[in-house]
Amino acid sequence: MSSPCDPSHAPVGDVGAALMMVDSRLKSIHGGDVHTDPEQQELTDRFVASLSPEGAAAVLDGACTLILLFMEWLRGAYAEHGMDPIEGVLPNLVATLRMMPVSIRPEAIPTMAGLVVAAGTGLSPGLWRAQYGRWTKDEMTPLEATAFLLAEHINRLTDDPGFATRMIADTLSASDRD
Incomplete structure (x- = not known):
């Protein structure tokens, strides 16, 4: 029987928009700037502000799709080594989110962990x-941080900051093309 949470x-x-936001963060981090470039942040803020409610919902759905795709890739990568992707990803993700109390409220962390577990189990x-x-x-x-951290995890595993x-x-x- 199919789950109502089936992708x-x-x-x-x-x-594309969700990926642009994640890629922008990755580039700012790997460009040596641990903090977001003010110009880049302003562009991102203006982009987000320009979205209609439907556009914002589409970016939100796009971020969830990214999380699913990243976890699917991680599932395959970890399976090749006989490992559980949730076990390999979740502790680091939660620990990193907990280190950002100014940006990430503690009560949001269980939800993000749940998203990753859902995606890691194919939901x-x-x-x-x-x-x-x-x-x-x-x-x-x-x-956004969860999608970024999953991308960064993949990039570290592949030793390729843009993978x-x-x-x-x-x-x-x-x-x-199809």
Whole structure:
């Protein structure tokens, strides 16, 4: 029997916009700037402010799709070594989120952990979250951080600072060709 949280029932959303936001963060970190470049942050803030409610929902769905795709890749990578991806990803993710108390409220961390577990078991993170009600404003930054941290985890595993975003961009390009 199919789960109501099966990814085939989930909207894909605006994966390109979500990927752009994650890639921007990755580039600012790997550019040596631990803090966000003010110009880049202003551009991101203006982009987000320009979104209609439907556009914002599409980016939110796109971020959930990114989390699902990143966890699918991690599932395969960890399986090749006989390891559990949740065990390999979740402790570091939670510990890192806990180190950001100014940006990440503690009560959002269990939700982000749940999203990653849902994606790690093949469920749609967005549909999993929807069963508990509407997204809150306090969950937006943790959601972005979760997608970023999963991308960074993939990049560290591959020893390639652009691998995760390139993998998704290549997938998007291939789907456009089909």
